Amino acid sequence: MPELPEVETTLRGLSPHLLGARIERLLVRERRLRYPVSPGIEDQVEGQRILALERRGKYLLLALERGTILIHLGMSGSLRVLASDIPPAKHDHLDLRLGGGSCLRFRDPRRFGIFLWTPDPPATHPLLAHLGPEPLGPAFDGDYLYRCSRGRKCAVKTFIMDAGVVVGVGNIYANESLYLAGIHPARPCGRIGRDRYSRLARQIRGVLDNAIEQGGTTLRDFVREDGSPGYFALSLRVYDRAGEPCPGCGTPIRQRRIGQRSSFFCPRCQR
DNA sequence: CCGGACGCCTGTCGGC
DNA sequence: TGCCGACAGGCGTCCG
Numbered sequence A: 001m002p003e004l005p006e007v008e009t010t011l012r013g014l015s016p017h018l019l020g021a022r023i024e025r026l027l028v029r030e031r032r033l034r035y036p037v038s039p040g041i042e043d044q045v046e047g048q049r050i051l052a053l054e055r056r057g058k059y060l061l062l063a064l065e066r067g068t069i070l071i072h073l074g075m076s077g078s079l080r081v082l083a084s085d086i087p088p089a090k091h092d093h094l095d096l097r098l099g100g101g102s103c104l105r106f107r108d109p110r111r112f113g114i115f116l117w118t119p120d121p122p123a124t125h126p127l128l129a130h131l132g133p134e135p136l137g138p139a140f141d142g143d144y145l146y147r148c149s150r151g152r153k154c155a156v157k158t159f160i161m162d163a164g165v166v167v168g169v170g171n172i173y174a175n176e177s178l179y180l181a182g183i184h185p186a187r188p189c190g191r192i193g194r195d196r197y198s199r200l201a202r203q204i205r206g207v208l209d210n211a212i213e214q215g216g217t218t219l220r221d222f223v224r225e226d227g228s229p230g231y232f233a234l235s236l237r238v239y240d241r242a243g244e245p246c247p248g249c250g251t252p253i254r255q256r257r258i259g260q261r262s263s264f265f266c267p268r269c270q271r
Numbered sequence B: 001c002c003g004g005a006c007g008c009c010t011g012t013c014g015g016c
Numbered sequence C: 001t002g003c004c005g006a007c008a009g010g011c012g013t014c015c016g
Helices: A004-018 A041-045 A142-149 A156-160 A171-181 A194-213
Strands: A023-028 A050-056 A059-064 A068-072 A078-083 A092-098 A102-107 A114-118 A254-258 A261-265
Touching: A004 A050, A004 A059, A004 A078, A004 A102, A004 A194, A023 A041, A041 A114, A142 A156, A142 A194, A156 A171, A156 A194, A171 A194, A171 A261
Parallel strands: none
Antiparallel strands: A023 A092, A050 A059, A059 A068, A068 A114, A078 A102, A092 A102, A254 A261
16 A cells, blocks of 8 residues: 555654654554564553654654664555544554553554564664665665666566665556656566666656655555545556556556556557 | 565455 | 455565
């Protein structure tokens, strides 16, 4: 579900509510997520203050005084801040109760999400240790993509969705940035030149920046911390638009599976 | 090392 | 109206 912009939107919305807050209690109703919620996490986090909120790729990190809560929203997860006396709905798996009667509530119908405790520096955690650079950070550019792709044979779309290459680019934004860069999603990544990769890197950055500005993309279940949707769905050029005319040339948008994921592209504008 | 297939879950939608 | 299969924004694991 949520890709980088949705996680960033969530982080920005949560920050004013969570920063500096003290955790009174963690209530876990359902431990069976992508990985079981860390045993004993309730006792670990109780009484600690939240010092910082950070994002690494699609992971959300709550830095506490003696460790870090590591959250991933999976496909269908969302986080909201609300009064803790509001009764939980179906799929509301965890409540992080804060002072003043408010709580951070984690909902995740499909339970592909993650909620883990680590006392160690989060960058060393096995789930984070092998992640590629941030697409909005200084290490990410066309040259990086070019060098990284030499000798590889997978489709360029699969390549940019590989979190070991660059983090945070999920199916929606991969489709959109390839369209804007004029690159066919099935093209082998190792046979794309420097100039095209620099265009692609710029478009990835631009698409993510714009999506963050619009509060993310709401297709089905994504909601912000206050329950409102994101509006970037209105800006999608090709994603979920099979058969509709390409905004550039009018050719019907085509849909096809690449690397087990639905892919959308204009057969004329993307080569 | 790389790439492709699979599975984890629930909800929704389209076709019959 | 109801049932059934396909599919959905992610990602770790397994296998060749």
